[in-house]
Amino acid sequence: MGFSDLLSKYDTLDMAAYLAAVTAADVERVLAKHSLTPLDYLTLLSPAAEGMLEAIAQKANAITLRHFGKTIQLFTPLYLANYCTNQCVYCGFNTENRIKRSQLSADELRTEAEAIAATGLKHILILTGDAPAKSTVEYIGDCSKILSEFFTSISIEVYAMTQEEYEYLEKCGVDGLTIYQETYNKSLYLELHPKGPKRDYDFRLDAPERGCQAGMRTVNVGALLGLESVWQRDAFYTGLHAEYLQRKYPATNIAISPPRMRPHVGAYEPASIVTDRNLVQLVLAQRIFLHNVGITISTRESAELRDNMMPLGVTKMSAGVTTAVGGHTSDDESTAQFDISDPRSVDEMCRAIESKGFQPVFKDWQPF
Numbered sequence: 001m002g003f004s005d006l007l008s009k010y011d012t013l014d015m016a017a018y019l020a021a022v023t024a025a026d027v028e029r030v031l032a033k034h035s036l037t038p039l040d041y042l043t044l045l046s047p048a049a050e051g052m053l054e055a056i057a058q059k060a061n062a063i064t065l066r067h068f069g070k071t072i073q074l075f076t077p078l079y080l081a082n083y084c085t086n087q088c089v090y091c092g093f094n095t096e097n098r099i100k101r102s103q104l105s106a107d108e109l110r111t112e113a114e115a116i117a118a119t120g121l122k123h124i125l126i127l128t129g130d131a132p133a134k135s136t137v138e139y140i141g142d143c144s145k146i147l148s149e150f151f152t153s154i155s156i157e158v159y160a161m162t163q164e165e166y167e168y169l170e171k172c173g174v175d176g177l178t179i180y181q182e183t184y185n186k187s188l189y190l191e192l193h194p195k196g197p198k199r200d201y202d203f204r205l206d207a208p209e210r211g212c213q214a215g216m217r218t219v220n221v222g223a224l225l226g227l228e229s230v231w232q233r234d235a236f237y238t239g240l241h242a243e244y245l246q247r248k249y250p251a252t253n254i255a256i257s258p259p260r261m262r263p264h265v266g267a268y269e270p271a272s273i274v275t276d277r278n279l280v281q282l283v284l285a286q287r288i289f290l291h292n293v294g295i296t297i298s299t300r301e302s303a304e305l306r307d308n309m310m311p312l313g314v315t316k317m318s319a320g321v322t323t324a325v326g327g328h329t330s331d332d333e334s335t336a337q338f339d340i341s342d343p344r345s346v347d348e349m350c351r352a353i354e355s356k357g358f359q360p361v362f363k364d365w366q367p368f
């Protein structure tokens with residue numbers, strides 16, 4: 001059974017009615033359990049649970065300490081290119097947007113890598129837009145080989161690929177895959193992706209599984225919060241997706257990111273506002289549902305919120321971030337994908353993590 005079969009089991013679930021019917025007693029009953037069913041997880045996403053965050057946070061904190069200690073792993077994104085053939089209505093790289101487009105050469109990449117490596121970081125996330133003819137699999141592979149000289153972990157956040165392409169990149173030094181479904185609501189997905197290769201909902205939905213089958217060490221899933229009018233819907237399905245992968249591929253480290261929409265070039269407005277409190281509730285619920293998954297909070301969120309979320313289930317954070325191509329060595333932000341909220345450097349993030357009694361981790365693995 002694939003993940004789409006699992007998803008279809010919930011086609012008849014009236015999620016709004018389920019969430020509205022949850023009581024404080026239901027939430028207490030779920031908090032008393034060791035392992036949760038999917039509907040228990042949904043219970044923790046309810047409005048009733050939002051009023052009980054203190055009790056939920058205590059449990060999430062205890063689970064996080066047991067599985068991860070007091071650590072926050074650090075990484076930074078590196079944009080290789082911003083060419084894109086898609087028209088995702090919520091993204092600044094949308095092919096219709098008149099922004100400057102560029103792609104790093106091998107020499108420019110080396111310069112970026114040297115600047116990032118000088119901060120001490122060992123984990124990197126490389127990104128491109130979705131333009132397979134421009135940012136080819138071979139180009140991404142060649143970039144990964146260069147980056148392997150500087151970093152011990154290289155993750156990709158690029159277009160959906162076949163298993164064979166992921167296997168090729170794994171041989172080039174890539175060990176992690178991040179790919180967001182954006183929304184699990186198929187009809188909404190088709191509305192938001194009117195043209196381009198990303199419009200293939202099913203190919204994207206199965207990409208994380210192909211990454212697991214290709215031997216990726218980490219696979220990170222997520223949805224872009226704010227696209228769905230009921231934010232709990234995508235939060236619920238993201239949790240199910242992570243649980244499905246973790247159960248089926250126990251040798252792979254599964255992780256979740258809960259990105260919220262940020263200001264960008266273009267006029268698209270979110271369908272729902274996911275408040276700070278909602279985001280905290282979501283991370284707590286994910287931690288209690290999935291004890292072992294990594295949870296990443298990016299610089300889409302403010303410094304204050306990220307600091308406050310450290311003890312609540314988060315395991316990974318970005319630092320020294322730019323969303324522009326070549327942005328680690330240039331002040332030119334004209335190629336940026338979106339505005340960030342937390343501009344702190346790697347040093348500043350380390351001090352913030354330590355001041356919360358946590359340990360910043362630069363490296364947790366060494367490739368053979």
Ligand code: SF4
Nearest residue numbers: 084088091093094130
């Ligand atoms: S979200 Fe990705 S695929 Fe869509 S427009 Fe932006 S860069 Fe392109």
